[in-house]
Amino acid sequence: MFQKEMSLTAKNNLYLKAEVLKRLYYKKHLPILELSKLVKKSLPLVTSIVNELVSAGYLLEKGNAPSTGGRRPSMYIINPNKKLYVVAVAVDQLFTRMTVYAFDRTVIIPVKTLAIQLSDDPDTIGKLVEFIKTNIEQSNLNSDDIVGIGIGIPGFVNSEKKIYPSIITKKLNVNLKDYLTKQFKIPVHIDNDSSLIAFAELKFGKGVDKDNILVLNVGWGTGLGMIINGVPFRGHSGYGGEFSHIPLSKSNDLCSCGKRGCIEVETSLAVIAKKAQAALDGGAKSSMEWMFKDTSRHPADHFLVAASEGDPLAVSLLSTAAFQLGKGVAMLLHIINPEKVVISGRGAIAGKMILPPIHQAINEFCILRIAEQTTIEISEIATEAELLGAAALVVEHYQFN
Numbered sequence: 467m468f469q470k471e472m473s474l475t476a477k478n479n480l481y482l483k484a485e486v487l488k489r490l491y492y493k494k495h496l497p498i499l500e501l502s503k504l505v506k507k508s509l510p511l512v513t514s515i516v517n518e519l520v521s522a523g524y525l526l527e528k529g530n531a532p533s534t535g536g537r538r539p540s541m542y543i544i545n546p547n548k549k550l551y552v553v554a555v556a557v558d559q560l561f562t563r564m565t566v567y568a569f570d571r572t573v574i575i576p577v578k579t580l581a582i583q584l585s586d587d588p589d590t591i592g593k594l595v596e597f598i599k600t601n602i603e604q605s606n607l608n609s610d611d612i613v614g615i616g617i618g619i620p621g622f623v624n625s626e627k628k629i630y631p632s633i634i635t636k637k638l639n640v641n642l643k644d645y646l647t648k649q650f651k652i653p654v655h656i657d658n659d660s661s662l663i664a665f666a667e668l669k670f671g672k673g674v675d676k677d678n679i680l681v682l683n684v685g686w687g688t689g690l691g692m693i694i695n696g697v698p699f700r701g702h703s704g705y706g707g708e709f710s711h712i713p714l715s716k717s718n719d720l721c722s723c724g725k726r727g728c729i730e731v732e733t734s735l736a737v738i739a740k741k742a743q744a745a746l747d748g749g750a751k752s753s754m755e756w757m758f759k760d761t762s763r764h765p766a767d768h769f770l771v772a773a774s775e776g777d778p779l780a781v782s783l784l785s786t787a788a789f790q791l792g793k794g795v796a797m798l799l800h801i802i803n804p805e806k807v808v809i810s811g812r813g814a815i816a817g818k819m820i821l822p823p824i825h826q827a828i829n830e831f832c833i834l835r836i837a838e839q840t841t842i843e844i845s846e847i848a849t850e851a852e853l854l855g856a857a858a859l860v861v862e863h864y865q866f867n
Contacts, residue, residue, distance in 0.1 A: 482507060482515050484866040487524065490544050491569060491861050492669045495528060497539035516542060524548055544570040549611040552860045553652075555598060556852035557619045558659065559584050559686040559736070560764060562594060564601050567857045569613075575605045577853070584620070591642075595649050602650075613864055614653040615646070616662075616856035620687060623658040623704070655859045659683065660707060662855025663810050664691020665698055670854055671847045672808045679806045680798055681845075682709070682791065684813025684820070686736045686766070687722070688729060692802070710734070712794055729794050733787045735766035735813055741783055742769050752779035766812070773816040784816060785823045792827025799832050799840055810845035817844030 485505045490496060496504070502512040519525040526545045530538035544550075550569035555562065562582050566574040580597045584590055598615065646654040664681035667673040673681070677696045683689035690709030692699040700706045710730035711723055719737075721728035731737060743765060746755050754777065757768040772780035795807055809820055821842060828837050845851060 479515065479518075480866045482511070483519060483524075484864050486512070486515055486519060487544065487569065487866065488861055488864065490525070490542065491571065492858075494571070495541045495543045497541055499539060501542070524550075546570045546572060549608070551607055551612045552857045553598065553602065553612055553615040554853040554856035554860075555594075555615065555617040556659065556662075556856060557582070557584070557594070557617060558852075559620060562597060563853060564598060565853055566602075566605055566607065566612075569861075571857075574607070575601065591645075595646070598650065609650075609652060612652050614655060614860035615650060616859040617646075617654065617656045618659040618662040618852045618856045618859075619656060620659050620689070623656060623661075653860075653863065655863050657855075657859055658689075658691075658707075659685075659852050660689030660691040660811075661698055661700070662691070662859060663689070663851040664693055664808075664855075665858055666847060666851040666855035667691075667808050667810060667845060668693050668696075668698075669858055671810075671845055671851065672806065672843050676805055678802070678804045679808060680795075680802065680804045681808045681810050682795070683811040684733070684735065684791070684809060685811040686734055688733045688791070689811070690798075694802075709794060709798070712797065714790065714793055714797075729790055732790045733794075735769065738783050738787050739764070739766040739769045742772075742779065745779055745783070750779050753777045754780060770813065770815050773819050781819055784819050788820045788823035789827045791820075792824035793831055795824060795842070796828050796830075796832035796837070799828065799836050803836060804840055807840060807842045808845050809842070810848045810851050812848070814845045814848035820844070 482505060486501055489501055489504045498513050498516055499509065501516065502509045505512060516525060520527065523545055525542050527540050528543045529541050546568060548569065551574060552567045552569070553564065554567060555564045560581065560583055562580050563577050565577045568574055578601050580593070582590055582593050602609065643654055643656050660681070660683040663683050667679065667681050673679040673693060679693045681691040683691065688710040690707040692707050711721065711725065711728045713727035714729045715727050715732045717731050718726055719731040720726055721731050742754055743758065746752060746758070752772065754768060754772045757772060758765050760768065769780055773784045809817060813820065821844065824842060847854060
C-alpha cells in the first residue's frame with residue numbers, strides 16, 4: 467500500500483513538473499505564485515517542484531517580478547542551456563516549412579522550406595520524411611534531446627481518432643502518426659493547420675488571455691480555427707471549422723472538396739492569383755505583369771506584395787475576395803458571438819487592404835448589436851503562426867521523465 471502511494475505521488479510530481487515547464491514555455495517567465503495559480507496546486511507544492519527543477523537544471527531564477535507592495539518575488543525561466551528541443555513542421559498545399567525550437571522558444575535552426583505539392587505528388591510522404599530527417603541531421607542535435615515533432619497539415623484531421631487523410635496516399639495505407647513515429651523514433655503529433663494557427667494566436671498572439679476567438683487562416687485555401695471557452699473547439703467528430711466550404715459563392719467553379727459554391731473558390735490566394743493572371747492575359751496593366759515573371763516565388767506571394775504596395779488590380783481583386791470573407795465572418799458572428807476575429811495566415815501580409823472590405827460586409831450583413839461586440843484584427847505572428855502552433859502541440863503532449 468505504501469509503495470502504491472509513493473508511486474502515485476511520483477507520477478503526480480512528474481505530471482506537475484511537465485505542467486510547470488509548459489506554463490513557462492508559453493509565458494517565458496513567471497513567479498511561483500503565478501505558477502501555483504496556473505497549475506491549480508498549492509504554493510508549497512509548486513515551490514518544491516520549482517526547486518527540484520532548478521536543481522536539475524531545467525529552470526533558472528531570473529530577476530524579480532514587479533513590486534505589489536511587499537518583497538518582490540523571484541521570476542523563473544526555462545534554462546536556455548538545457549537540451550530540450552521541439553521540431554515544428556508546417557505543411558501546406560504547395561510548400562513545407564520546418565524549424566527547431568528550444569524549450570525557451572529560441573530558434574535553433576532557421577526555417578527550411580521544400581516545395582511539395584500535396585495533390586499532385588505521389589511520393590509526398592517519402593519527401594516529407596527525408597526533408598525532416600535531413601534537417602535534423604544537419605542541425606547536429608542529439609535525437610534523444612528532441613521531445614517531439616509537431617506537424618500541421620491542411621484538410622480533415624481528426625486527431626482523437628488518429629485520422630489524417632489529407633497527405634496519405636493510396637500507396638501508404640497506414641496511420642500517418644504511427645508511421646512517422648516509427649520513421650523518426652521520436653513522438654509525432656499531427657493537427658489541422660488552421661487549428662494550430664488558432665492555438666498559436668491563443669498562446670502567443672492576438673488571442674492571449676481571450677476565451678472566445680475565431681482565427682481565419684487566409685492562405686492557399688481559407689481555413690478557420692476556433693477557440694471557445696479558452697480551448698480549441700473541434701466539434702463532435704473533430705471536423706469543426708470548415709469555414710472554406712460554406713456555400714456563399716455565386717461562382718459555379720468546382721471546389722477542391724468536390725462541391726460547388728464554396729467560399730474558398732473566391733477567397734483563396736491561389737484562386738485570386740489565377741484571376742490576376744487572367745486579367746493580365748486580357749490586357750490589364752499591373753506591376754504583377756513583370757512580378758509574375760519571377761518564378762522563384764509563387765504568383766500568390768507576388769500578388770500579396772503587389773496588393774500591399776497598392777497596385778490597383780491587386781487591390782481590386784483582394785477587396786472582392788475580402789468582401790466575401792466578410793460575409794462569411796458575418797455569419798459566424800451571428801452564430802458564435804466571439805470577442806475577437808483574427809486574420810492570420812499568408813494573407814495577413816495584406817492586412818490593411820483586407821480589413822476595410824471585411825468591415826463593409828459585416829456592416830451590411832451583420833446585426834449591429836452583435837457586430838459591435840467583436841473586434842477584427844490582423845495577426846502579428848502570421849508568418850510563424852503554424853510553426854509556433856506545431857511546436858506548442860508537442861509541448862501540450864510533453865511528459866516529464
